[in-house]
Amino acid sequence: MEFELLACGGRQIMSVIAPTFRLSYFLKSILDNVFWIIVLVTLVGIPAIQIVLFYIEMPVINGELLTPFLALTWLADPSRAIPIVKAFMYTDFFRIAVFPGFGLAALVAAGTIFVERKMLAKLQLRVGPFYCGKVEGILQLAGDGLKLISKEIIIPAKADKPIFWIAPVAFVGTAAAFVSLIPVAPGWVVADVELGVLAVFAVIGFFPIVTVLSAWSANSKFPFIGGIRALHQMISFEIPLILSLLGVVMLAGTMSLTGIAESQEFIPWIVFLPVGAIVFFICILAELERIPFDLPEAESEIVAGWLTEFSGMMYGLVQLGTYLKLYAFAALFTVMFLGGWSGPMLWPPFPEEIITDGIQLGPITATIPGLPLLDQAMLNGVLWFLLKTVAVIFFILLPRGVFPRIRIDMLLSLGWYKLIGLSFINIFIALALLYAGVLGPGGII
């Protein structure tokens, strides 16, 4: 065994038993990953940045407008980097693609997939992804993505091809639209809609349509049954979902998501409306088609439900959409019931001298003043928001290791009788609190 290890140039050999930890392998694997990151950044990342730079408004430095061709001079002159980054952060592109929008959601979604696989594995006495990326299977997701991209896309012969092609893209688009409505920190939201809760309901209403379109256009029996099941499930759980949020809207006195998050600066609504929070959480599980409500994808009954005919990256897109949707629902729970970004100040303050004088690092001086992302309150808000969202995601993932799948008739009776009843009880609680003058506009608290 020792000889084989040496013969393979010190590489680990695939075996059933996890190899013992060795510091040299660990360091080498980190170095390998760093090497590939540098290669990819140079060959893909920097050209992509150059392309983006043509579309953003460049800052004026020393009286002259910086051109995209000169943008990389910040590598030699760090004082130029700050205005460029600042100009980039004020663009809509940044908001949509990077920070409160798609980039953050995709990052959380990728983390969710990894955590889900590892956590479920620990629950089930396995190791989970282990070899890919060498450090605890950290690159498994990238490997899966590469595999999906390189696979052939097979379209059923009798499928309605345009709709079948559009469906995964529309699914991701709907999920991304949902993400864009979520405020992450004060002022940091892609679309700050006045009637934000209504906009959320409108976007959620698109998911069953996309699902049924994709299922029906595949022209196959198992996707059809899965699509109809998804339609039943989503529609019957949308009603308690909407009703359970009405209590919060009444107490907050506004429909704007930013306003609702600001209204619970001191006490989150889950303290007063626990019934609504529970109903909303169960509805999230059903809307996300997660165990115990994964009937539209019930493997042993209808193969993979409405995902059966998707192959290659079309399937990958649907999965991406599913996890974006998971992040969006968890974030919505955070905003509605857990107080969004509000929380005690944890982020350390910036020393005054850094803001005025900049940081001295040997010969280089970097000045930070006025950078929007480095605002202390905002960083603290993002930290709290992500902590709460990750906690909600954890509770969404947990039932998968504990519960079996329930049946469609049990699901419908749960949605129509029990959850709707409970959400009305929640509304009465909210009304009682409102008319007793305890909460709401002009209340005691």
Next chain:
Amino acid sequence: MTMSAQLPPGLQLEKVDERIMTLNVGPQHPGSGHMRIIVQIDGDYIVACDPDPGYVHRGEEKMAEYRNYITNIPHLERPVIHDSCNILYPYVLGAEELLGIEVPERAKYVRVIAAELNRCVYTLYWLAIYGIFLGHSTMFMWPSGDRELFIDLLEKLTGARVTHAYFIPGGVRNDMPANFEDVCLRQVRYFEKRIAEYSDIFYDNPILISRTANTGVLSRNDAIRLGTTGSVLRASGVDYDVRKKEPYDVYDSLDFETNVLKSGDSYARSKVPWLDMMESCRIIRDALSKMPKSGSVRTKLKPNPKGGDTSVYKRVESGRGALGCHIVSRKKPEPYRVKLSVGSFRNLIAMPYLLKGEKLGNMPSVYWSLNYWPVEADR
């Protein structure tokens, strides 16, 4: 219409009724096993169900006619490779009677221990698949992992993880290793602790109970009338176990109970094998204590032994129910005919009756709770 008329019954494309859709569940379906179930559904209700086994028919019985009594052993266990001791048991008992061989007392105990270990291996595998059929992935992983305990023990005993080919006419192939008793007791003690945890996550799970209780109910009379065996029969309230009713080898001297549940639904059918595993642990412990500590485990045979001009029928209790083997001998080194009567096929007969009128979501739980192994049914 003309084209679809030429197709076999399950593949017909024309609609029988506007409301009824025909589903082909299997053989390329994650919830079917090596078989096809033609299901006709009206909305979510199953109108008719037609199980169609035979995709893995390998002619084991015919092949047995060309091999002598010893060379038959490794291939007669192929139908259920993870219950290979039990499927060989009736053949070996029958061959011993035909060839007139006496079995040493110690070998009988070793056989019982190996058979009970193998029953646990099979039942855990079956339970793992039952778990994943209901969407419970933890219940897939836990039994799959605990199965390794018994597989390791059997590897220690026989030299192979599956397909042991351990039982032979005249005893067993080799004696136990020196420390087997200690290791076996330790593993069994650990397993009994583990198996109690299954009830926490699976059998006492409210969703599981509400999902499988009162589905696919097989009444006591129907269970007898349809000829079901094993756990399906015992879940319907019939106290029938071949180990108790027609004890073979040393089962009459061992201390164990049969588990009988009254309700006859999917939940009871899934619970009886779990309770049986606990009894298996009891049997193993009892057999280890009562076993003669030394002695031969094998009576040597003459080369190419020949049977008389008779036939013999032997039955044992396998993981799936009563398993019979009918051997006809015509004074030749090869058996004239070997017929395996397997529990899987008998239990499958009940499936169309149970699934009629059920919801489509109950199909996996009812189907797999019948304790049916497609490869064994096809032989």
